[in-house]
Structures are given as structure tokens and as C-alpha cells.
Amino acid sequence: MKWLDDFFERSSRRAAQRVSRRSALVGIGRLLVGAAFTLPVLPFDRIARAAAGGTGGKKKAPDVYQCDYWRYCAVDGFLCSCCGGTMSTCPPGTEVSKVAWIGTCRNPQDGKDYLISYNDCCGKTACGRCLCNTNLGERPGYRMGLHNDVNWCMANTSSTMFHCTTAVLIGLAEKPS
Numbered sequence: 566m567k568w569l570d571d572f573f574e575r576s577s578r579r580a581a582q583r584v585s586r587r588s589a590l591v592g593i594g595r596l597l598v599g600a601a602f603t604l605p606v607l608p609f610d611r612i613a614r615a616a617a618g619g620t621g622g623k624k625k626a627p628d629v630y631q632c633d634y635w636r637y638c639a640v641d642g643f644l645c646s647c648c649g650g651t652m653s654t655c656p657p658g659t660e661v662s663k664v665a666w667i668g669t670c671r672n673p674q675d676g677k678d679y680l681i682s683y684n685d686c687c688g689k690t691a692c693g694r695c696l697c698n699t700n701l702g703e704r705p706g707y708r709m710g711l712h713n714d715v716n717w718c719m720a721n722t723s724s725t726m727f728h729c730t731t732a733v734l735i736g737l738a739e740k741p742s
């Protein structure tokens with residue numbers, strides 16, 4: 566690799582003879598100013614800021630962070646997509662609940678009804694972001710099987726530590742015959 570060292574040494578020396586220190590500094594300065602203007606427009610992922618409620622821009626946050634997204638029609642809890650997880654996966658450091666609330670939601674794109682499993686994520690304190698209480702089809706506490714205001718971490722080891730709720734798509738709901 567000596568030839569490479571020699572090559573760079575020769576080119577650096579030649580450049581040093583041709584280019585004054587002042588014009589080299591001007592060139593570097595221009596490069597830095599140019600970067601300051603162009604870097605902010607590069608496509609950084611701003612989803613996390615949108616999820617945290619920041620404005621960041623005029624665009625509306627994607628549907629999966631909004632209570633009115635169709636899959637959240639019967640949810641009661643903090644959306645895991647706002648808490649470091651996704652719509653259907655728990656955030657790191659939490660575990661999925663062993664029992665869940667099942668809702669039926671209509672997908673506006675195809676007009677069909679789907680079963681959605683609302684599993685809580687357990688093992689960390691309440692996330693506190695994106696609380697949704699849509700509860701379609703839910704009934705008061707005295708209708709035990711139809712009540713959703715429940716900590717579904719109850720069957721897990723960390724049964725009291727509810728963090729957030731996912732909305733896992735199970736499949737098409739059967740039409741009653």
C-alpha cells in the first residue's frame with residue numbers, strides 16, 4: 566500500500582502549493598453553510614415527534630396514532646404505537662397480556678367487519694400517551710363478558726403493571742346466519 570501513501574502525499578503537497586490556506590478555509594466554510602441549509606430538508610423520520618404530540622409540521626399524524634383509526638373502534642387504553650411499540654406489538658421491556666378483549670371493527674376500505682384483539686402490554690407503568698376510549702360494543706361492569714374497562718395484565722406475572730394496549734388483527738368476523 567506504499568503506492569497509495571505516496572500518491573496521497575504527492576497530491577496533498579501539490580494541493581498545498583496551489584491552494585492558499587485562506588481559500589481552503591473559504592471552501593470549507595461554504596460547505597458547512599450549504600450543509601446547514603440542505604440537511605434539515607433530508608427525509609428524517611419525524612413519526613416519533615408526531616406521536617408525542619409535537620407539531621413538527623402542518624401534516625396530520627398518521628392514522629395509527631389516532632383514536633379514530635378503524636382498528637381502535639373498541640379500545641380502552643394508551644395506544645402502544647404512541648408508547649414505543651406498534652399497533653400490534655408491545656414496546657421493549659413489556660410483555661403481551663395473556664388474556665384480552667376482543668372487539669369487532671369495520672374496515673372502511675372494504676366495508677368488512679374484522680375481529681381485533683386488544684391485548685395490554687404489561688411490566689411497565691402506564692404510558693400516559695394517546696389514551697383512547699372508543700369501546701364500541703362494550704357494556705357496563707355488571708355485564709362481565711362485555712366489559713372492557715379491565716386491566717388485561719391480570720393473568721401475567723406483572724399483573725398490576727399496565728403500560729399500553731395493542732390492536733392485533735385476528736381475521737374476518739363471521740356474519741351471523
Ligand code: ABN
Pocket residue numbers: 641642685713714715716717727730
Ligand atoms: N385495558 C386497559 C386498562 C388497564 C387498566 C385499567 C383499565 C383499562
